[in-house]
Amino acid sequence: STLGGPMPTRSTFHRVARGGEAFFRTLAGLCAVLMVPIVLLITGSWLTGSQLAVVETGSMDPAMPRGSLLVTSPISADQADEGMVVEFVDPSDPDRLVTHRIVGVQRNDSGDLSFITRGDANSSRDQAPVPAANIRAKVRWHVKDLGSALSVMQWPRSLIFVALPTAMLVLATLLGRLAGERSTPGTAGPGSPVQLPCSACGMSVADADRYCRH
Numbered sequence: 638s639t640l641g642g643p644m645p646t647r648s649t650f651h652r653v654a655r656g657g658e659a660f661f662r663t664l665a666g667l668c669a670v671l672m673v674p675i676v677l678l679i680t681g682s683w684l685t686g687s688q689l690a691v692v693e694t695g696s697m698d699p700a701m702p703r704g705s706l707l708v709t710s711p712i713s714a715d716q717a718d719e720g721m722v723v724e725f726v727d728p729s730d731p732d733r734l735v736t737h738r739i740v741g742v743q744r745n746d747s748g749d750l751s752f753i754t755r756g757d758a759n760s761s762r763d764q765a766p767v768p769a770a771n772i773r774a775k776v777r778w779h780v781k782d783l784g785s786a787l788s789v790m791q792w793p794r795s796l797i798f799v800a801l802p803t804a805m806l807v808l809a810t811l812l813g814r815l816a817g818e819r820s821t822p823g824t825a826g827p828g829s830p831v832q833l834p835c836s837a838c839g840m841s842v843a844d845a846d847r848y849c850r851h
Contacts, residue, residue: 654812661809668802675787682708688774690724690736691784696756697722697736701776704785707736708777714750714769718742725754726771729764736776737763 682689690707701707701722709724717723719739727733740762741753751766 654815658809658812661805661812665802665805665809668805672802675783678783686710687777689787690734691787692736692779694756696758697738698758700757701736701779702781704782706780706784706787708779709774710777711773712775714752714772717752717769717772717775722776723752723754723772724774724776725752725767726773728767728771734773735763 687710692705737754750769755762
């Protein structure tokens with residue numbers, strides 16, 4: 638197009654800024670989509686009184702491989718039964734929680750209840766019977782690999798997953814504003830011809846022309 642005076646065109650900066658705005662908004666949206674299920678899972682578990690645990694060894698392969706996220710709920714020893722996967726305090730280490738399957742229920746001469754447990758991947762039973770008082774919870778269900786993801790998101794690393802989408806949205810907003818400022822025609826001075834966008838190509842043309850000359 639040719640006009641009597643200089644004609645501003647859509648700048649490269651404007652295109653780059655608009656592209657950057659769309660890119661960062663898309664990334665922020667993807668982060669939010671990934672975070673929503675995890676937030677819902679944690680919130681739902683809290684509301685229902687369930688607890689979350691992560692499988693740290695391969696003793697429950699293949700049903701619950703290492704890195705699986707376990708959703709457990711507290712039970713009493715009277716509710717535990719053979720075949721159930723339970724979480725219990727290790728009889729040989731009070732500071733350690735174990736998640737294994739009950740393979741046997743027994744009572745001693747005094748009538749005290751205890752449980753024989755074994756990991757699905759182990760060839761032998763656990764060394765010591767689990768006293769009834771050590772039973773903590775039952776595994777309701779599990780999600781493979783999600784436990785590893787949650788482990789990565791533990792504090793303070795979880796701050797990254799909050800700060801990153803926020804930073805992306807801020808960048809997208811700034812780029813959008815910059816693109817808007819660069820694409821807005823400047824204010825005409827006294828006596829200057831009014832610039833209007835051409836309906837055909839979008840370029841700014843003088844008010845007297847109303848169209849581009851090709």
